[in-house]
Amino acid sequence: MDKETALFMYKKMVQIRKFEEKLYQLFLTRPMPGSMHQYNGEEAVAVGVCAHLNKDDYVTSTHRGHGHCIAKGVEINGVMAEMFAKKTGCCKGMGGSMHIADFSVGMLGAIGIVGAGIPIAAGAGWTCKYRGKGQVSVAFFGDGAANEGAFHEGINLAAVWKLPVIFVCENNVYGFSTHYRRTMAIENIADRAAGYGIPGMVVDGMDVKEVYAESGKAVERARKGGGPTLLECKTYRFMGHSRFEKSAYRTKEELEEWKKRDPIKLFEEFLLKDMKLKRQELDEIGADVDREIEESVSFSERSPDPEPDDYKKYIFA
């Protein structure tokens, strides 16, 4: 990994983290529309994977989509304004937190139905294959989603059609309140890959270097016509399932244990120790991001609300 890539990824991770920390505050301190599902703790996954993607590669995301969007390159102003339900939001206030999308960078959209993005990503992969230009498509989804019919059908279709799709399962231990060991009798979701005849890989989702390395192979294979891969990234969410959910179903100890492996902290250590970057460089990035986020808030505040009947424009093309 060269320095440029490393810094690019670091910045993206920090953007996601700070974006959501800001949001958390906003939700605490003023009336915000809708709800949100935070990605804190899982940043390495979106960033490590998306670092391999071009603008014309496709991504489908989930209810927990802010991270994927930012990692794929959606402008933060547009994401923030969408959280504010403003006309300048990347979906014009039509979708909110659970449906953020930006086609100009290949982000096909966060989808609020668990698992539903998986076959849609397969379909985008079909287009990639049909065009034959080496594009790929990525589906992000959770451990919970791996028990949906859409997971099974979507991956199987991609496998038998040899579509250039990377299926990225973010196993953050819980589907809402329910531990994955209470929803499946296996330890590794990646093991399901064998049932579709595709490679499956377990990845340390807290280590962006590992995510980057393994997803790189999968993306490469897909671009070359080698078909799909299932990557299971072991990760953890540091916040509640949604907004202020208290997570009484898990222990403080478990949370603290995982926080020791905070992906941003881990990566900082690597950057400072192994890549010999200076603390100051990182701090400057942090400060840049802070400014960017603040600006996105004031951009959102300045932005107009949609008109009450704007929605009429979007029912049909």
Next chain:
Amino acid sequence: MDKETALFMYKKMVQIRKFEEKLYQLFLTRPMPGSMHQYNGEEAVAVGVCAHLNKDDYVTSTHRGHGHCIAKGVEINGVMAEMFAKKTGCCKGMGGSMHIADFSVGMLGAIGIVGAGIPIAAGAGWTCKYRGKGQVSVAFFGDGAANEGAFHEGINLAAVWKLPVIFVCENNVYGFSTHYRRTMAIENIADRAAGYGIPGMVVDGMDVKEVYAESGKAVERARKGGGPTLLECKTYRFMGHSRFEKSAYRTKEELEEWKKRDPIKLFEEFLLKDMKLKRQELDEIGADVDREIEESVSFSERSPDPEPDDYKKYIFA
């Protein structure tokens, strides 16, 4: 396997075969209501599995359900009369070929939606576990069904709840017109079991002895609280997908190759050679079955049609 069991299974296989041969003739020679999907060639699967089941064990079946019904002990008169859409049919003419059921023997019903019986069988298994009396539940389904979301979700639920269910996949090479190699990138559907953390087994579905032996282990495990098993029985259908469908998508050679391993012929050879039965004993069974089938036809002919508004009785309990 003792002689009694062997003869019981032989008779069941012959019943199924002759029942369907009769039906084929009936459809050719007179107006019959509806359509049908024949089980010829696959008899060893239903019979080998159901030989382990008690009346209070449960079975769900498919659009290709005659074999499962007869194997589970549904009276042939009732099945035949249902094919004739008669009031005396086991479903009173309400369901026809694709929905034959008889609760008095634990046959919960043929289901016309591919894969849909799988989670329903899991639910019946839940009841078995809840009651704690050692009952089990069996889902029969095809290779095509293994690509439905219902397969994935249903087996996973049974696995994580450790339900006493045997999932019997009848891989007869085609789902309607489509070869399994064109719908999945794996050779053995049984390999999917690993993705649910349950045992999976490939079985020669043309050999009733092997089906009997392997399904026996699975039933035993289930009764003892060991949870579900996925059995894949490699088999072949000798007739078209439905009624007079010509199967232009497969070769005559392939069909002839499989017919050499006709499960009834194979079992006859075993009975005559290894179990030292006499040809005549088998012929007598065949003759008995012929009579039984003829009687079921005349029973059906004698039976009254339903009244036009009988259906009103069955919409709600």
Next chain:
Amino acid sequence: MEAKKIVDALRQALIEEMERDENIVLLGEDIAVFGGGYRVTEGLLDMFGEERVKDTPISEIAITGAAIGAAMTGLRPVLEIQFNDFLACAMDQVCNQAAKVRFMLGGQVKIPLVIRAPVGATGRAAQHSQSLEAWFMHTPGLKVVFPSTPYDAKGLLKTAIRDDNPVMFFEHKLLYGAASPGGKAKTAVDDLNEAFKPAPEEDYTIPFGIADIKKSGNDVTVVATGFMVHRCIKAAQKLGEEGIDVEVIDPRTLVPLDKTTIIRSVEKTGRIVIVSEDVLTCGVASEISAVVAENALFYLDAPVKRVSVPDTPIPFAPVMEQAVLPQEEQIIQEIKSVVYRGI
């Protein structure tokens, strides 16, 4: 203790019924350890144990199918689907299996199954805001229940649990009186008047197919469901001040539908407005309108008016969301339009 909120009324009904019949089991996503997205099943795991109160994988096909299989073989499952929008994931099991199995099998089996699901728009955009009762009304073999008060909720849920058929039981998010997961309690219940009748802590059932006249009146019939019942009652109160005497009918069960009460009311008032939170085309209001046009046409003094969500998904931004939902002012205007029409 009397239940002043629907969430408590439902929980009471579940507890009383589960104590009565050990074949009643609960399943659903996050219903056990967490106590349910809207807290309906809170505490039930501790009371009844994990064999009877079961968290499930996120597998709507499997949990619905399993509930059907269990119901066919002797249990009486009550299934929670976290948002009614997700019923789309289980549509085959609900509509092709649960609704039809008994029928196809010539009456051999009963399917005592209740499927509970929250409906209504509360700021969560198009995939978490629908009110899909009409899909299930259009599926013979299902009963469809939609209570608007704690009293009705408890009595109807008990009837649903004791019914030997699959029952779709819809609950309006704003009427629970409880917070959604981790959220501020988005609720409308504090704002409601005595029409939001509490449920007594006693065993009672409410029969299906009997509408409740939530407010009687002589000038115009309003049929409303769920949260809209209360919006219509408020509208009726305001209109009362202007001398318009509105009758507000809450069908409570949409299948079976108490046509008689609606038709009688129209015979009396000659005017009808139907208010529902589902989308217009082929919706709840369409059906009720058609029933009236078929059975009470010559009593009508004004066109039959439907006030529903126009044919659009629910947008996210509050200003747009509120624009598509039937509002009190809009209801008042529509009622006036039929009252002043043809006089």
Next chain:
Amino acid sequence: MEAKKIVDALRQALIEEMERDENIVLLGEDIAVFGGGYRVTEGLLDMFGEERVKDTPISEIAITGAAIGAAMTGLRPVLEIQFNDFLACAMDQVCNQAAKVRFMLGGQVKIPLVIRAPVGATGRAAQHSQSLEAWFMHTPGLKVVFPSTPYDAKGLLKTAIRDDNPVMFFEHKLLYGAASPGGKAKTAVDDLNEAFKPAPEEDYTIPFGIADIKKSGNDVTVVATGFMVHRCIKAAQKLGEEGIDVEVIDPRTLVPLDKTTIIRSVEKTGRIVIVSEDVLTCGVASEISAVVAENALFYLDAPVKRVSVPDTPIPFAPVMEQAVLPQEEQIIQEIKSVVYRGI
């Protein structure tokens, strides 16, 4: 060659459109090698190759989702669902995704997707006999098409393919004029008269939202869909002999619905009977009835009559199946009942 059967008209439309635009791709179960359950796609694999004509696994969620994903990124898929009953398996993808994605995303994307599916009862019991148009009419964001003649089928399918929105395209099994898989050709087409207008071998489209008056008349309006159009035309002919002049309107597209033509007709005749093969409650006829009760009430001289399948799944035995389907004689009686009512 002119297409005298709907199956040929549809195939012609597919071929002509696929030749015009290489982004059009077909997918579905058994559509390529086998040529489709009802033979619509026969020969297309040979003509266009396996990259454009694709057999799929039996995975309704995946094939619908994949079609959506492909449509979002530049292809124009035409998906065949083998029987419309199986749409229940893909309901989330159709109704929560295809119908809503463009909306939720603020118009960033178009979903040029056609989902074709056979409807109607032909002796195959409850899970293979439904007519589920109303579920999709009740889902904003979808267009709903239901042709009754080869001419309409071809022109409407071309419009559907060129439309940038998801279109549900329903085809009645008895009107194909082709055999179902391996079956005797169960068809009603030989029996139809010149109303079953052939499709010329030329490029034409039929705009959505324009009803076709299949037979004009002055005494009573009949709105019918699909196969029922022809049953109503026959009924109309018989009634003509008795001096009752029936107008038969075929909406052709249910979303958008040509309300104007229906309302104008009712303004002329003062009477309306709606005939559809779906189930009654919240069905096609309910919607049309509600439109009339809202917009043409004061023109009505008789109650609005719906003739649909009563609220029941379809039974298997032919005698029962025919008892629940709207029959010619029943249609005649219902028309008479409104004609002689109020005169």
